[in-house]
Amino acid sequence: MPPSKTTDEPDDSHTWELIERCFLPIAFSHAIAVTLGTILNTLGISQTSSFLLFLLFLSLSVGFTLFYHNLKVTAAGKAVLITGCESRVGYGLAKRLDELGFTVFAGFEDSSKNHETMMNLKGETSARLHALQLDITNEHDIHSVFLYVNENLPDGAPGLWAMVHANTWIALGECEWIPQSVFKKSVDINFTSIARMTQIFLPLIRRCKGRIVLVSNILARIPSPVRGLQCASGAALEAWGNCLRLEMRRWGVDVVIVETGDYVAGNTWLKNNVGILNQSRDMWIQLDPQTRKEYGEELFQKEMLSLEKYIKGPDADLTTVQRVLTDTIVKTFPLKRYAPVTRKERLQAFVSDHFPKSIYDIIYVD
Template sequence: MPPPNTNKDTDDSQTWELAERCLLPIAFSHAVAVILATILNTFGISQTSSFVLFLMLLAISLGSTLFYHNLKVTAAGKAVLITGCDSRVGYALAKQLDDLGYTVFAGFTNKIENEELAQKLKKEASGRLHTLQLDATNERDIHSTFLYVNENLPDGAPGLWALVHAAAWVALGECEWVPPSVVKRSIDINFIGVTRLTQIFLPLVRRSKGRVVLVGSLLARIPSPVRGIYCAVKAAIEAWGTCLRLEMRRWGVDVVIVETGEYISGNAWLKDNAALLEQARDMWTQLDPQTRKEYGQELFQKEMLALEKYTQGPEADLTPVTRALTDGVIKTFPLRRYTPVSRSERIQALLSDHLPKAVYDIIYTN
């Protein structure tokens, strides 16, 4: 298992996003320039070269793309529901969107346990921010939140502008070790809860022609040992989110996937890192004696040390993730996918997508 990413690489995700958006206009400008120059030269209308036409069209298309890329919606009268505000990501996003002028409904998975954090957020934010009890695996929480949000939308708002799924629950361990109860909980929180909450709130989002923002993971594309369950549920979210985007186009609803990198370390997603290690020990003790014997205590200790590197490492810089989630909410024309990851992770993902798997495994598999 590779060491945790401390995010010391320069954040160049915005450069990649702009390059991705400019790629099609550049290709279009070149194609049109060649066709137009051929027509003009064939009929003797003009002897203008395709290169000159390309430069002219490129300036126009890139200027339009930059304007298009940076357009933002007006925050006044728009409401956003965010789940998982008891995590660093959800908390920071709720505060940032409130500062930008949005009406924020901040959902806490367990508000009673996090009452102090909820009160701190309420104190730091404006009067527009609401803190709610919202466990996405609890049907009663989902419906009560729907009623509350529907009754407390800003004046004149047709519906909910954005639904942001920031809640996450990480389960790490060898695939054979993970008991059914842990698999079920991971699927319930990271997938079923997300899909169910989205189903309930889609009518409100559809009325405002808003967007659904999903937190995916690069691990869905570059799966690795010990994180099998987490990789699987994130792959499910990515596939489901892509299908939802295609289905929602007729309604003018955007579905944005923010593909994060290694943000497990340093209390980034986890409130209690010690619980992750305890969870791994419980998995080990629940294995039957024969399986434990075959794996061996030495392998278990080695993987526990690897997990400790994740849970005891320096706190990850979540600014790129928060920025990407914010862009998914505030941009008039958001990208379908944001990938706020380090340069090394981006290269690894590109190699995983395009290299033969046998070659990729030689490079990255220990």
């Protein structure tokens, strides 16, 4: 696999995870301390200050929260299915989980095209790892993998412990330019097929009270020109995942959303400079004459060539993403949402979520 780009920015995602985990215990500790202190003082039972009670409840609640936050499951006898292992994200996660002792079913979109990558992965891992042909848009592949997984679960395993949807397909371009066929393919790979595959594997996951991990992107919460299709498919996946999480609570199944940062995690529609020129020409031809006249070919070519910054240059450092994805599998009580992103991306998402859209546009768009 290609080398990762190192970054000088510290990984503070773990700090934010702890803050999210401890926020409610701290708030409840304060409320209980004030209420109990008022009652005791009113009844004349004790003159204990609310602040001392708060410190007592805070130490107990935060200590207990940190205890169960760090609880981990035993890897032995647990199986994990990962899609999109031809990508760096899926490949790295499969290796890491195999090292921890999980039985890993690694799905590759095209086994013939990715034969060398599959052989490399099998050569770097134990016999517990199974490299499989799995095109999630192909119903036959999905059912074949379901049968294979069901027949090759570890001894004593009632079902599948986790399924990680690490596949993605990214199309770049302004919303008006992208052909309908590309829209359909993007929605199919990034949302529809994920939902369909989850439906088929849920019975196996329910048996283990396991978890489903959906790899999304921070763009699901950040509007971004030229990446509207990626924003839309990510938002659809997250909305569906949140609904599924509520529905699966009765079964003890966790649904975890991981919002990755601004990098290309998997396959892209526009792959290189030559591809950009060829496919941009195809897009231009498919536009109606009036639209071409209004935009002008010079603007179109300039916009398309500017997309190189999203798909070229050094590979992103995926260390934080790999750590988070591993946590979603090994933690006994995973968070409902993780965001292993940079401080800049976190701030941008905060502004997008909580500030008026006009303010967001002024800061990040205009």
